Amino acid sequence: MVSSTALLHTCPIAPAPWCHVATGVSVIPAAGRVPGWQCRHKVASMTARKLKIGVVMDPMSSVAYKKDTTLAMLWAASQRGWSLHYLEQEDLYLENGRAMGRMRDLEVYHDPDNFYQLGEVVATPLAELDVILMRKDPPVDEHFLNAVHLLGFAEREGVLVVNPTAALQTCNEKLFAQQFPQCIPPTTVSANDKVLRAFHAEHGNVIFKPLDGMGGSGIFHVAEDGRNLGSVIEQLTLRGTRQIMAQRYVPEISAGDTRILLVDGEPVPFGLARIPSAGETRGNLAAGGRGESRELTDRDYWLIEQVKPVVKSLGLMFVGLDVIGDYITEINVTSPTCVREIDTQRGTDIAGLLMDAIEARLAAQTPA
Numbered sequence: 001m002v003s004s005t006a007l008l009h010t011c012p013i014a015p016a017p018w019c020h021v022a023t024g025v026s027v028i029p030a031a032g033r034v035p036g037w038q039c040r041h042k043v044a045s046m047t048a049r050k051l052k053i054g055v056v057m058d059p060m061s062s063v064a065y066k067k068d069t070t071l072a073m074l075w076a077a078s079q080r081g082w083s084l085h086y087l088e089q090e091d092l093y094l095e096n097g098r099a100m101g102r103m104r105d106l107e108v109y110h111d112p113d114n115f116y117q118l119g120e121v122v123a124t125p126l127a128e129l130d131v132i133l134m135r136k137d138p139p140v141d142e143h144f145l146n147a148v149h150l151l152g153f154a155e156r157e158g159v160l161v162v163n164p165t166a167a168l169q170t171c172n173e174k175l176f177a178q179q180f181p182q183c184i185p186p187t188t189v190s191a192n193d194k195v196l197r198a199f200h201a202e203h204g205n206v207i208f209k210p211l212d213g214m215g216g217s218g219i220f221h222v223a224e225d226g227r228n229l230g231s232v233i234e235q236l237t238l239r240g241t242r243q244i245m246a247q248r249y250v251p252e253i254s255a256g257d258t259r260i261l262l263v264d265g266e267p268v269p270f271g272l273a274r275i276p277s278a279g280e281t282r283g284n285l286a287a288g289g290r291g292e293s294r295e296l297t298d299r300d301y302w303l304i305e306q307v308k309p310v311v312k313s314l315g316l317m318f319v320g321l322d323v324i325g326d327y328i329t330e331i332n333v334t335s336p337t338c339v340r341e342i343d344t345q346r347g348t349d350i351a352g353l354l355m356d357a358i359e360a361r362l363a364a365q366t367p368a
Contacts, residue, residue, distance in 0.1 A: 050081050050082055050083065051080075051082040051131060051359070051362070052082070052083050052128065052129045052130050052131075053082050053083065053084055053085065053131050054086075054101070054103065054126065054131065054133070055070065055074065055085070055087065055106070055132070055133045055135055056088070056092070056134050056136055056147065057086070057087075057088070057135040058088070058136060058137055059088060060086065060116050065112045066112070067340045067341060069135075069335075069336070069338065069339040070133070070135040070335070071108065071115070071340075072339050072350070072351040073339075073354060073355070074106070075108055075110065075351065076349070076351035076352045078107070078108055079352075080355060083105070084106040084108065085103045085104070085106060085124075085129060086104045086106040087101045087104075089136050089143060093150070094150060094153060097153070098125055098127070098153065099126040099127070099150055099153035100123060100125055101124055101125075102121045102123055103121070103122055103123075103124045104120065104121055104122070105118070106118055125157075126153070126154035127159060129154070129159050130159065131159065131161075131162060131358055132154060132159055132160070132161045132162070133162050134148065134151060134162065134335075135335050136334070137334070137335050138212065138335065139213070140172070140212055140334060145169060148168045149165070149169075151165050152165040152166075160358065160361060160365070162317045162354075162358060163315070163316050163317055163333050163334075164316070167314040167315065167316050168333065168334060171333045173331060173333060174189075174211045174245050176333065177328050177330055177331045180306050180307055180310075183327060184327055184328055185250050185327045186203060186247070186248040187245060187247045188245075189211070189244070189245050189246075190243060190244070190246070191240050191241060191242055191243045192240065193230075193234075196208070196237075196244070197229065197233070200226060200229055200246065204223075204224040205221075205248065205249035206221075206222050206248060207247045208222060208232050208236055208245070208246050209236070209244065209245050209247070210242075210244055211243055211244060211245060216289075218236065221249060247329065250324040250325045250327055251325075252325030254275075254276065255273065255325075256273030256274055256275040256276075256292065256294075256324075257323070257324050258294070258322070258323045259271055259272045259274065259320050259321070259336070259337070260296065260300060260303075260320070260321040260323055261318070261320055261321075261336060261339065261342070261350060262304070262308070262311060262316075262319040262320075263317065263318060263350065263353045263354050264312075264357040264360075264361070265308050265311050265312040265319075267296060268342065268350055268353070269296055270293050270295055270296065270342050270345075270346045270348065271293065271294055271296055271300065271342070272292070272338040272341050273292045274289040274338075275291075277289060291338065291341045292345075293341065293345040299326055300323060307328070307331065316333055317357055317361065318333075319331060319332065319333055319336060320332035320333075320336030320337070339351055
């Protein structure tokens with residue numbers, strides 16, 4: 001058991017005066033308080049058992065050292081003495097109905113010139129792992145979904161997959177938010193030219209985007225004059241054969257598209273406002289936006305409370321809400337990012353909080 005003395009430190013996820021582990025009680029100022037919010041970031045591990053963590057991700061050679069969220073997770077796991085095991089999507093396979101992987105041991109370092117080392121490939125049952133972090137970036141295409149199905153076989157053997165495979169299969173990041181109509185701007189989803197034109201005629205200023213994009217790719221802003229409306233619809237719907245989303249333009253995008261991170265349903269009290277560059281309507285960092293951390297507002301916390309019960313019921317452990325003005329525009333469950341930017345600006349340890357939540361989930365699943 002961790003002594004009470006060991007717990008007397010300021011929580012790294014919410015520096016003073018927001019929260020202190022000694023009490024486990026939120027002391028977030030009234031303007032940003034979340035009823036029931038508690039710090040879970042312990043000084044010591046809840047269990048002496050060293051966990052085996054698998055990660056399915058894009059090639060390590062493509063990782064951006066200064067901003068990669070998955071790398072932060074790997075550092076946090078390694079700091080706990082847990083072993084890391086690396087897989088790319090194509091390394092997953094089935095053998096006689098059992099999930100297998102061509103794994104490589106992975107070590108990670110805080111050295112921009114040499115931040116990882118991979119071992120030799122070893123064919124291993126995925127059930128030998130305790131946890132698999134599914135961190136492959138979108139698109140959520142056939143290859144991604146097939147990999148998720150394979151991870152489901154490991155899940156059935158008791159491996160904790162983060163996020164759960166059922167949620168990854170069903171929670172399209174654009175469509176998931178549509179379950180909360182009280183939280184979103186006016187929206188329609190269709191492949192039909194007449195339906196999309198009628199939506200534009202009603203709302204005038206509209207954003208059109210594919211349902212499977214990421215990083216701001218494929219997003220078009222069509223103003224009231226309707227310039228290029230037909231071309232945009234034709235291109236995005238592949239001439240009426242693919243569903244797309246049309247959403248009323250939210251002018252508050254000029255102040256930023258804020259990423260809010262939830263760890264096991266609980267909000268990190270700071271978001272990252274991704275502010276568009278001059279002449280842009282997209283705040284995505286990949287589209288040239290800049291990131292500024294800010295404290296969550298009362299409206300943000302209201303939005304969180306609307307989605308939290310569903311997030312918890314689906315077992316989602318790491319979720320990113322995208323909020324513009326008063327509205328949620330997306331709910332990201334595949335590979336949410338922005339951890340490093342918030343950590344850098346706020347001195348937080350969001351990946352550490354996630355590792356604590358994972359450890360707590362495993363402990364709760366283990367018979368006494």
